[in-house]
Amino acid sequence: MLAAARHQAIVDAVQRERVVRISDLAAQLGVSLMTVRRDIEQLEEGGKLERIHGGAKLPGDASTHEPGFELKSTQLTAEKRAIAVEAAGLVHEGMAVGLGAGTTTWALARELADGPRITVVTNSMRIADLFHPGGSTVILIGGERTPSDALVGPIATAALKQLHLDVLFLGVHGMDAQAGFTTPNLLEAETDRAFVAAARRTVVLADHTKWGLLGISSIAAFDDVDEVISDEGLSAEARRVLGERSKLRVVPV
Structure with a gap:
């Protein structure tokens, strides 16, 4: 060539x-x-x-650049579904489950919509719609809408401070060895931190392309979450770093 x-x-x-x-x-x-x-x-x-x-x-895939949901939902669909199927196995009847906004958590919501009856807490209208109507209870927190269709800000954060979750599934914009899990939106970072604080267990869902991306604001350090589920495209270096700092599951696609 x-x-x-x-x-x-x-x-x-x-x-x-x-x-x-x-x-x-x-x-x-x-x-x-x-x-x-x-x-x-x-x-x-x-x-x-x-x-x-x-x-x-991408050049200028800057720390404040936030792709929209429609674009991201068409990318890496096989990887996201494989991650979602693996994550769904962690959910059981009666759980209070937090689902942060994002296309990978949306893929998980699709797997859970016809599954066990749970209480879903989310800041994504798209995720909430997947469970309605259905047997699960849905709590949709309010807030300001971002380009990635997350509801964020003081209202969202205040609501989360009143809740207790058995498990939180969180999507992230990027993973960096120094900065941890990051997002390009300051308000979303604040809301996601409140999500993490409300959860007994936090599981990050992130495909391999998130490694090396750096958003302007950190959500959590690698060792602040309990588990990371990613796909087999994740590099050896990423596997080493994540595996040393938190439990890592790498799923085949």
């Missing part, structure tokens, strides 16, 4: 996935890791992408 064709393929992959790994690109393009590294360096110089450890990401 000519360099120009490789470069376009790499740019297309980054635009589609937001974060890509060098090893995956090398396998897809049928070239060496060194060739992909050189391609990424050239593309970074041209402003087409940004190098990160072990891969590349």
